[in-house]
Amino acid sequence: MMKFSTISFLNPKITQFGIDLSDISIKIAQLKKTKKGYALSSFGRKEIAKGLIEEGEIKNEEKLVETIKEAVKEVKGETIKTPYCAASLPETESFVEVIRMPAMEKKEMAEAIKWEIEAHIPLSQEEIYYDWQIIGREPDHFDVIVGALPKKTVDPYLDVLIKAGLKPMAFEIESIATARTLIKKGESGAFLVIDIGAKKTSLAIASNKSIFFTTSISFSNISFTAALADSLNISFEEAKKIKMEKGLDDLDPKSRIFQTARLHFAELIAKIKECLDYYTDRCSASRKEKIDKIMICGGGANLSGLALFLSRELEMPAEIGNPLANVELINSVIKIPEEELSSYATALGLALE
Numbered sequence: 466m467m468k469f470s471t472i473s474f475l476n477p478k479i480t481q482f483g484i485d486l487s488d489i490s491i492k493i494a495q496l497k498k499t500k501k502g503y504a505l506s507s508f509g510r511k512e513i514a515k516g517l518i519e520e521g522e523i524k525n526e527e528k529l530v531e532t533i534k535e536a537v538k539e540v541k542g543e544t545i546k547t548p549y550c551a552a553s554l555p556e557t558e559s560f561v562e563v564i565r566m567p568a569m570e571k572k573e574m575a576e577a578i579k580w581e582i583e584a585h586i587p588l589s590q591e592e593i594y595y596d597w598q599i600i601g602r603e604p605d606h607f608d609v610i611v612g613a614l615p616k617k618t619v620d621p622y623l624d625v626l627i628k629a630g631l632k633p634m635a636f637e638i639e640s641i642a643t644a645r646t647l648i649k650k651g652e653s654g655a656f657l658v659i660d661i662g663a664k665k666t667s668l669a670i671a672s673n674k675s676i677f678f679t680t681s682i683s684f685s686n687i688s689f690t691a692a693l694a695d696s697l698n699i700s701f702e703e704a705k706k707i708k709m710e711k712g713l714d715d716l717d718p719k720s721r722i723f724q725t726a727r728l729h730f731a732e733l734i735a736k737i738k739e740c741l742d743y744y745t746d747r748c749s750a751s752r753k754e755k756i757d758k759i760m761i762c763g764g765g766a767n768l769s770g771l772a773l774f775l776s777r778e779l780e781m782p783a784e785i786g787n788p789l790a791n792v793e794l795i796n797s798v799i800k801i802p803e804e805e806l807s808s809y810a811t812a813l814g815l816a817l818e
């Protein structure tokens with residue numbers, strides 16, 4: 466499995482746990498190596514009080530440090546004894562793209578990539594952390610995946626984690642970690658991984674070997690609930706209840722819920738189509754290759770009937786991704802409850818590094 470992390474201080478001998486920080490929650494997962502692969506040893510989720518992180522920006526460092534410490538202490542399963550961790554960073558702030566480069570030696574490539582980054586990102590080299598990897602070697606060119614994150618996004622997270630007593634070994638763009646855990650080792654094909662979170666939705670095109678593209682949109686669980694509340698003229702809490710209980714199952718196409726969903730999901734559908742086109746244009750070697758299927762995860766994947774809705778709208782296979790695709794259940798110390806599993810995809814992907 467490819468290890469594409471934007472900043473990595475990785476030492477393969479150290480086992481690290483995954484810590485996924487969003488605006489509203491901290492999710493933790495730790496795996497242990499077994500003879501055959503990995504087993505789950507601990508997991509946990511802690512809500513982050515309102516106002517500590519807003520749109521990915523840390524607003525209250527002191528309180529966040531406390532919340533992180535508590536989250537680590539309160540995990541279920543085995544106690545976390547290592548300070549080494551891999552953390553997620555919001556896709557919104559990142560730049561990930563496949564660029565086409567003339568064939569050249571690795572050393573020359575490193576130099577050429579610097580220039581390419583300068584051309585693609587509105588920040589200077591001193592202001593970013595970046596990483597790259599050759600993913601395709603064609604006779605006339607190389608396809609190179611480049612990822613970059615602004616230091617001003619990364620450094621505050623690094624600071625907070627260190628203050629919480631942790632030793633971050635890698636920072637990864639959320640969707641890259643998520644794709645790693647959903648795609649089973651050895652599985653062939655290309656997939657569109659969609660993480661529907663509380664505040665945003667991240668999309669990644671990936672195969673077993675590589676990430677091709679990531680992007681995100683403001684469409685989210687919360688925005689959908691708000692749209693439902695608005696359309697049905699009910700409170701946010703009532704709308705949330707309807708969403709959780711009914712979802713998109715067995716809905717009459719004429720019903721208000723279905724119509725609201727259709728209208729609201731249009732942003733997501735449009736973005737998915739854009740991603741599918743991007744893959745055919747830029748990433749697939751034969752230009753005829755298509756994405757094999759859509760895999761959904763994040764809390765929003767629990768919306769009943771969503772996979773079927775997406776596969777009908779897009780006329781392609783869509784399913785709920787399994788965040789434990791690369792984890793052995795039999796040797797696991799603890800089990801994540803079914804209804805929470807989709808939310809742990811990013812944390813598990815970070816732990817799997």
Ligand SMILES: Nc1ncnc2c1ncn2[C@@H]1O[C@H](COP(=O)(O)OP(=O)(O)OP(=O)(O)O)[C@@H](O)[C@H]1O
Pocket residue numbers: 486487488489490661662663664665666685686687708709712762763764765767768769807808
């Ligand atoms: N059965 C369900 N049906 C619909 N939505 C659900 C269901 N269960 C959970 N959710 C939604 O999932 C959301 C939480 O998702 P998740 O844990 O992926 O968010 P997050 O990772 O904290 O946020 P983000 O990735 O946006 O920063 C909540 O807003 C909740 O309403």
Ligand SMILES: [Mg+2]
Pocket residue numbers: 487660662663763811
């Ligand atoms: Mg998330």
